[in-house]
Amino acid sequence: QVQVVESGGGLVQAGGSLRLSCVASGRTFSRNTMGWFRQAPGKEREFVAAIGWNTGTTYYADTVKGRFTISRDSSRDNAKNTVYLQMISLKPEDTAVYYCAAKNVGGRYSVSADYDYWGRGTQVTVSS
Numbered sequence: 001q002v003q004v005v006e007s008g009g010g011l012v013q014a015g016g017s018l019r020l021s022c023v024a025s026g027r028t029f030s031r032n033t034m035g036w037f038r039q040a041p042g043k044e045r046e047f048v049a050a051i052g053w054n055t056g057t058t059y060y061a062d063t064v065k066g067r068f069t070i071s072r073d074s075s076r077d078n079a080k081n082t083v084y085l086q087m088i089s090l091k092p093e094d095t096a097v098y099y100c101a102a103k104n105v106g107g108r109y110s111v112s113a114d115y116d117y118w119g120r121g122t123q124v125t126v127s128s
Contacts, residue, residue, distance in 0.1 A: 001022065001026055001118045002120060004028075004100050004117050004119040005120075006119040006120070006121060007020070007122060008021050009098060009124045010109045010125070011126075011127065013126070014069065015090065016090050016126070017086070018087050019084055019087070019126060020033065020085040020122060021114050022085075022098070022126035023081070023082050024083070024099030025044075026117075027079070030102075031053040031102065032052070032104055033050055033051065033053060033060075033106065034053060034072065034100065034102045034103075035047065035049065035050035035070075035101050035109060035110075036098055037046070037098070037099045038097065038099065038124075039099070039121075040096040041095075041117050043096075044069070045069055045099070046061065047061050047109075047110035048060075049064065049070040051070045052106075054109050059110065061110070063093075064087075064094075067100040068085060068088075069084075069086040070083065070085050071083070079084045083100065083105070092126045094126050096124060097123050097124075098121060099121045101116075101119070102116065103115045103117070104116055
């Protein structure tokens, strides 16, 4: 069984910063790609960023490019692996529940349906 757990959300003023963390654990998890998605009230879930676990290649939505940075911290000696989302210059429109997701195989990194495992989400609120 694979578990995905996010942390680091909170309330911040516009222009501020937050760093989200996500730990994915499980012996059967191949860790091809990990990504962040977000969902604001009344809106569909949207892609934010993703990282290829072995290559380190990163992908970003246009709305966050230049402000958000996704990175990973892997340990071969530990079944838990962590991905981070550093967010700067936050805007009120960044307010949403942020979800971490992981998938075992490659393909479409920005499509939520292609991800196999999901966390429960962490709330990010940016006040104006």
